[in-house]
Amino acid sequence: MRIGRATRIALYLYGVVVIALLYLPLLSVGFASVSKARYLTFPIKRYAFQWYGKALESHTVQDLLWTSLSIAGIVTVISMIVGFFGALAFARYQWRFRGVFQKLILLPIFFPQAVLGLALLMWFNSIGIIPDWKTAVVAHLVWISPIATLVIAIRAYSFDPALEEAARDMGASTWVVLKEVTGPLLMPGVVSAGLFSFLLSWGNFPLSLFTTGADSTLPEWLYAKMVSGYSPLVPTVGILSIATSMILLIVAFTIYWFVRSARERRARTI
């Protein structure tokens, strides 16, 4: 089964076209954010960065940033902890209800998020909790902690259980094995799960829609503005939100690269 040269080139081209199409709408948002006009039409005649200044000065936008940041931060920490143990139960240990557990973890991911948000709203209402940004943390966790679990589980699948067994045979207690062997081995998975959790929570809109009460997250505010008519702040705040994610990603990759090259250097000196 050899794949011909022409097919190969066609496949590469196809890949490039698909990626270009994925990013095309972001290009439009980017251009819109630097258009000077209050009512946007392409082609853009005059460019200006005034809307960025206005967005950053606005107290509404600052509040939105802060709310989104608090939610994403708390969701990340809880998802990492819960996902670590969840992944062990998912992938590592053989226990009686593992099959059921695996399926239970997957169900929330297969669920329409807006409906999940509404269900949570009714649940909070019936137990007498008034929704605010803290209830949105719970809503995000329903969807994000299973994803964190899966991300760590992929890592847990690939490590050799013999390492844990060896430690236990040498007399290490369960706690010591967890701290000295399992924990460090799963750490890369936990870190990428944390990154995933933060970014998914930061950009999530359908889960926040009904569960933030009087507070509002960045994507929620953008949606409200988009539905009610065009505002020049929408593309600007959209780009600010994307930029935050991208900066975080770049920082994470830089740290990863530094840690890896430092480790390689150490390995070479030994």
Add this chain to the structure above:
Amino acid sequence: MERSDRKIGFLSAVPITVILMLSFTAPLLVVLLFSVMPPKVFTLANVPDFSSYGVLISQGYYRSLLWSLGTALAATVLLFLICWPLAFAMAKVFKGFTLFITVAVVITLFVSENIRLFGWVLTLMKGGLIEGHLRAWVGWSFEGALYNVPVIIFGLVYVYFPFMLFPLVQGISMVPDDARQAAADLGATRRQIFWEVDLPLSAPGIVIGSLLTFVLGAGALAESKLLGGQAVIVIADEIETAFTYGQNWPLGSALSIILIFIIGSLAVFGVSRVDLDKIMGRRR
């Protein structure tokens, strides 16, 4: 050893199970209970009368449901056709380029879906990126491409692209090269290899991918609101309206239960047929 494995396994499952019980199972029970309450009540302390399910049929809500399921099905089929060649190439042909595509696609997942859809509005609207430039450069003008059913399906295809692509890649990479080679050596045509080797052996990936896109598409809201501009009302939109403007929680709950029932039975059916350990790459 065996016994401690069981105990630790159970204990490590506790935290996430508690979270999901409190924030997934319990809310769904509340929705189920609300759906049998009389119309327009806001507490569960009422006598159930199941009237909301009657309204469902008499008021024609089934039409929105059919629109949701129809657009989701169309998007799933299209996505399979679009993603298959790319997924195949990522699993079997590309080398370093696979990593590039993976990273590029994952990054779009971290951008809020409504910002991406809004980008398509700016791209496709009259005076948008495409129409505006065509008019200015070649003098060709048209009425934008928004506010119809095809653009809703397009939006679904766009947003759920990664959810089809990655499971397919995973599924296709489970097809052993030897099996394809052997089939070719024995004189199978390309078409036969596709139907009798690739498709059956990558079935778990196909099932997961199709299920994810269909299920998420059927419950989607933003695509029809932002791109479709109410060209059709989808079921998630009806549910939202019942809860917000309609102030009719039991009706909204009954609509949700119908949607949840359809989606849930599909998801349970699909997930139960797939060996998760194998897909996610268990060693041994």
